[in-house]
Amino acid sequence: MKHWEETREDLIFSLDIGTRTIIGIVGEYTEDEKFKILAYTIKEHNRRNMYDGQIHDIEGVTKIVKEIKKDLEEKIDAPLKRVSIAAAGRALKTYKIKVEQFCDSLSEISKRTIEALELEAVQRAQEEINAQDSNKSFKYYSIGYSVVDYFLDDNKMEKLEEHRGEKIGVELLATFLPQVVIESLYSVISKVGLEVGSITLEPIAAINVAIKEELRLLNLALVDIGAGTSDIAITKDGHIISYAMTSTAGDEITERLAKAYLLDFNNSEKLKVELSQKDEHEFTDVLGISYKMSTTEIVDNIFDIIEKIAIEISERILEYNGKAPSAVFLVGGSSQMPRLKETLAEKLGIPKERVAIRDTTFIENIEGLEDIKGPDMITPIGIAMEGIQDKYRNFLKVLFNGEEVRIFNTENIKVSDILVLTGFNPRKLIPERGEDFIYYIDGKKRIIKGENGTSPEILVNGKLANLKTALQDKDVVAIVPGIKGKTKIPYLYDCIVRDKIISLNKEEVNLIRTIKVNGKVIEENIQLKMGDSIEIEEIKDIDSLLKYLDRDYNINDLLINGKKIENNYCLKNGDLITTKEDKKSINLIVNGEDKTIVFDKEEFIFVDIFNYINFDLSAIKGKLVLKTNGKEAEYMEPLKDGDKLEIYWE
Template sequence: MGDVVFSLDIGTRNVVGIVAKMEDDKYKVIDYEIMEHPERAMYDGQIHDIEKVSLVVDKVKTRLEERLSLKLQYVSIAAAGRALKTQKVFVQKEIDFTKEIDKAVIDSLEIEGIQLAQKKLEEVSNDEDTRYYCVGYTVMNYYLDGSVIGNLKGHRGREIGAEILATFLPHVVVDSLYTVVHKCGLEVVNMTLEPIAAINIAIPPKFRLLNLALVDIGAGTSDIAITKDGTIVSYAMVSTAGDEITECLSKTFLLDFDTAEKLKIQLNQKDEHTFCDIVGISYNLKTDEIVEKIEEAIRDLSKEISDKILEYNGKAPSAVFCIGGGSQIPKLTEYLAQDLGLPKERVVIKGTEVFENVEFLKDSLCGPEYITPIGIGYTAVKDKEQDFLQVTVNGKSIRLFNSKELCISDALILIGYNARKLIPERGKSVTFYINGVKRTIYGEYGEAAKIYINDKLGNLDTKLKNMDRIVINPATPGKDAKVKIKDIIEGEEVILNGQNINLIKDIFVNGKEVDEDYEILDGDEVVIEKIDNISELMNICNIDLDKSEVFINDKLANKDEKLKKGMVINTKLKAVESEEKGEASKTILRDDKDYITVTVNGEKVDIKKEKKDIIFVDIFNYIDFDIKVPKGILVLKLNGKKASYTDVLKDGDVVEIYWN
């Protein structure tokens, strides 16, 4: 019979097996078999008794083989949408407020959120062996410094956050489905999710860029899938569905469950209904009369579905497609449109009879309840990719459930890769106070993580193929900030009588005097004392203001004038005192013991202590060295080291002064 496709929809109430083939771009259904479970072996789409379910599947397979005279070896299956687990989390992280938020930072935040959601699910399951595959997620809201923001990219802040809704498929669901079909001598060639199978057959690709909701209303649950930008972004499940309407009919008219179920199914098929209750009372009612009695239950079902759609989508979608047997309940789509604020024509029931690309070679499977069974086989034909992708991450082999277009970030989520290793951390900063003003020197930025796929540079969005090799080189931290006193003080000098005088007198850190090579530590309090005015400068330079006049930029200055960087200052002896001074200023008589002796260019010089400290510049009052006419670069040394004019001299110091 050529290349046939055998697909199985293993549902809670029954098993549907379909044999079809793709021909002339049409999916042609050759034969099908539907069989109910004789006993309760499945709950909410999950297999609980593998042996009982296997028996039914094997009967469906055998009947098809006998009628078609062929051996079925390969099968396509789907995991129930209601088996999906959804977890909402809030994740936040501190960031460098000096740097713009880029996509790498946002991706890292989202990965952390998905991993947090997975961790919470695993904690709830109380089973260390339970593993989950993330099959989709959506970001409900982003946050910047505690406030909701539409898009984080390009902003700056200290803390970012995201409210994430992630959906997972338990590995046990996959394993149990595989076990059942293996027991029946079948090999799985394709596996998908029921909502994906339904969308593939019910919603053409050209419509999937729209924000749509697909609602599969079954017996026990109503499963919801929401599409946007060409993919399914979130899944949800409401634990009420068709059975609630059946139970309402049963209680209202005193019917057993089977009779109520048959009545419910006929409500959209006939205008009048005749039935008897359990005490023998006969009823002959119109559909409208029956619906009126159960209207509240229908409204409740609509409200629960609508609320869930709004919760997971954040707003009403553009349209809603209803499938599953429960979607045929009268007035349900009308109420859904009202609850979502949509025009009634935008909430529709999708049945197999409207498909142009599906053809039945025997009696048609009509109705919305057969969308998913047909979609499973159709997806297998259209999607030739493997149901799982096998890839390696840093040498570790993993399997990814191929339910959507997978990328490197999906692999990192599955292995629990620490997303913080993707973003380079800045080195430690140094915060200190300089003359009471807070200042921070930031550490350097590190290098971002490098992601390779098959030895070529990639990124988190790089798409995956089977047997890809991924290697992650984690981000490296930046260097810590290191700063010395000399790195933070600006050279503030004035020119006095042709000599450069540094205005910085003393440097203290946490109350202790230090030099310019001191390395500042976090929390240090630095105090820098400077020569403040003319009077202080003249005193330090041992110039008697009573005997001298001071000029700043050739203008006479007073002793209280504040000093500024770059000032040109000159002093001039008053006329009378100048005549008296003569050469005597070069010689200090040692008429008492209050003096120090230093060696200047190899010669001893005695200097009388007329003030608390004698500084380097005082030397020029006791030696014959003309600095007014430069003869190169002036070199000043004290005890063999570079000196400044304000260095304090002590007895026995060795001084060198020369032109270089």
């Protein structure tokens, strides 16, 4: 075995462990900030070591990785100790979920409340994914989510912040990665005698090479069409907003060719690859029959499966993006299938120029690409680039509320990711209003709302933070609970009217007779207890009043506030009740309107009329005209029934 005297720390080694092939690349980062590829190796699995991007035969994969490692070490004449790897995007699970909760309609909806609602939805999605998985030993971790819609009182809303309502909701797409995928990758790397230098997700690696960061402000979709699946990543506003996948990809085309022309798998795979490279093809089926056909003829014959792949990819993009994106970039070996990109454009309803195959010719600041051209090399180069940038440091270790938490480091670990992982109840992040005080008056429920509580605080390394705060390795995260609001406990007289006074011929009477609390007569202003029942015995009408006072007045002889008593009149505080004998009345015509005025003076004079009509004397608007029966009137002039008064400004 060859031995090297020293290890080159500047070497970047990346592995793309795929369903059909494993690709290894070694390069170095030059002084002019370019990545120079020194060597690469591609080896196919000799048996089904992988299913849909997930390692099933660890020993089988380990054997091939050892061969790649040895081959690359010989090519560069240096040992390899550290490798950058990626978890397959096809292992991701994306789950759509809607969560609703009731809220305080008196308070504005805060940003903290919305974030807590989103966090609860992600946690619920994680619980449901873990519950659905037949292998209960699998543990799924959240690696991101995107909001589809907000809801306020069952109506769709673009934003919830600062609105008021009784019920809020959110529908979102949450993406998860099973821990077993990471563990199997680590197992292979360990058996080969390598260390994991960095780890990322394949869709992230691919998109970071295929779509420059400044382009991610656009709504774009990247589709990596491999052998087992087609992986989708969608960007918007500078971020990857969601991941998706379909279970139809290159193997579907291989199998379709095998059935159409009676080919074994290897010859069918070879023909599939050559469809994007040549116009004419010669091959022999398992019966020994030879064929000579054009690419157009073959593609026409198997177009149904090409269309099926395009339909499923377009449906996934529309489902997770909500609409057609601005453009679609295709990578992966099977992306080169003739007519696939045009059919995908048609199914998405976008111009065919907006669906493009992304190969290595688009990559900037990389040397040594002369022999590496195809779109299948995008992901391994992306994994290497992630290793250079060192953005994905295996797992982060974070101290959360005094306990160490390890989390797989994806693109941007936030406080909310730790809360999802640990199962922290997001409702504990919302200020807790004090308990409502409930009491009853004459059997009717009354509520005094509790006081608002103080907001819990999120601290990162002792500094105030929020759910969106990005985390680094060894950060210390703590949740300082808020203080629950107080319950407002009232006194009896805060809840009832203690006195309701009326006057009967100048005699004052309190209509409130007795006040009972829980059946006991109370005469003091006591502090109430939760659930107390208050009963008020009250004189409510004239009949009851006369009976209580033992008066034999005829109701028809009584006036209330100078007017005739109406049927079913309910007594009110301050009512003045008099007998008709104590009052005098006069019928006048004031500015053309008939008026009956009740008074208690010896005589009614002209100036008294201003106490019974709405006429503002304080704002002078000209000369005041006063007339009685068409003649100029005097202020102190006595009036009699039927007099016609005129009062106006001239």
